[in-house]
Amino acid sequence: MSDHQPFLKVEPSVAGYRDILAQVFLESLPEAERIVTIEASLRKAAEAHNDDACLKLVELLRYPYDREEHARAEATDKHFPNVTERAYLRWCEHIERLYWQLPDKRRTGDGYIGDKRVDRFGPTLEKTKLKILGVVIHGWMPELTNESRRIFRFVVNCYQPGFYASPASNAFEGKFISREQKEEIEKLFRGRMGAGSFGPDHISQWLVEEEMPDKIRDILIFARARSGGWELAKRDIRNAELLEPFDPDNRSPQAINLFQAISEKIKEFDQRAVGLLEAMQPSGYGNYWKSDQIGASDYVRGTISVTYGHLPTRFGEFLGVQVALEDKCPEELGRDIFGRARRHIEAWIKDQNDWRGLLVSLTVRGGMSALELACSTEVRPHKA
Structure with missing residues (x-):
């Protein structure tokens, strides 16, 4: 231009x-x-x-x-x-x-309180203000950045003047907003939430970390449900079922902190164990090829399962790996599979030096000769 x-x-x-x-x-x-x-x-x-x-x-x-x-x-x-x-x-x-x-308002006429005449006021410049808010709200992004928070709070303060003001502040004293103006701002929030960039996880963060008027919170809750659909509903139900025995609403802050720390430990331990299983049975047909030939593959044929130590004393101290051989697996191949699994575990243990004292047990069972082979090894600190 x-x-x-x-x-x-x-x-x-x-x-x-x-x-x-x-x-x-x-x-x-x-x-x-x-x-x-x-x-x-x-x-x-x-x-x-x-x-x-x-x-x-x-x-x-x-x-x-x-x-x-x-x-x-x-x-x-x-x-x-x-x-x-x-x-x-x-x-x-x-x-x-x-x-x-x-x-924010204009005089619309006279009114009376008892015998006393008072001025009546109504909203003013509604289209102009809605235009400004419609422009500003597009700067509100899903991520909780300082700028995004500032914009969100600006629009909320326009919706409910002084919502974020300190008790000592008089900046919003006497500010007027009509029910109709509030409804238009609610539409702006719905439109922004429906733009597609706000996923359920982003909305959850806003709901947890930001105070907001009840009506705006309701808009975010419904937007989260629409965005996540049935998959989100299933996840919420599953999470609620997992938390129900713990009853977090009636637990102390100390208990909640301990629960979160233990949960993180379980998550980390499980992720490491899953890594071991994925190494034993990597995805892809090419990895499965020749796995029925002795000495020709590292693929661990069979059904693999794991067991963890019991909480609170044994968790993180024991990992049991069980391999159930196929019914038609000959003994010699079964022994070869046992060797493959043992080598995978030995290689995996080398990367677990920070999990000292972990005992890993391997059991291979089944096949045509009803094999039952077992061994165990422990994570020990590397020698300097």
Whole structure:
């Protein structure tokens, strides 16, 4: 957007003299003065509660930033692919600052409390404010960054003035918002949540880590359910069943901390054990090929299962690996499979030096000759 293009789309052959005058006047100003002039006009319209004029001026305020950023790129003889985005963000920051400077109510007539006459007030500049909030809320991202939190809290404060204000603050005292305005902001939240970028895990983080009005929380809860669908519902049910014996709502903070620490330990131990099983039976048909030939494969044929030590005394101290041979497996092949499994365990143990004292037991059973072979080995610290 270079300077020779008209700032206002005015067709002199049909436009009124005021539009032509505005076009010529704005074109004669430097970009910075255009911004100041448009903002001053917006404030004048706001004082008069002229919503339509304010809305147009808010939209018009974007163009000086567009022209300024494009002119800057042209002056450096460089192409900046994010010129439009940079201009948009500057405009967004500007109109966000203006929001709380706009009047929040206007006098609509007289009323009475008993015999006493009082002023009646109603909302004002609804379309302009909704436009500003609709622009600002698009900066609210799924990740809980400082900027995303700031934008979320800004919109929530517009929905419920002073929700995030400190008790000593009077910045939101007397601020007015109608039920209709609240409903429009609720629609903005629903629209943003339905944009597809907010997954159930992101929404869960917002629900847990941010205070918010009950109605906004309900919107996030429903959005999480819609986003996750049946798979999320199954996960929630399964997690609730796992936690039910622990009864976290009635446990002390110390018990909850211990539970979380033990759970992390179980998770880590299980992940390591799964790594051993995956090494024994790697995926892919090519890995299975020749596994029925003695000395030709490291693939552990059969059904593998594991057992862990009991909590709290034996967990992390014992891992039992059981291999059930196929019924038609000959004895010689069964003994070869036992050797394969033992070598996998020995290689795996070398990487478990931080889990000292872990005893790993291997048992191979079954086959045509009802084999039963066993061995065990212990994780010991490496010698320096």
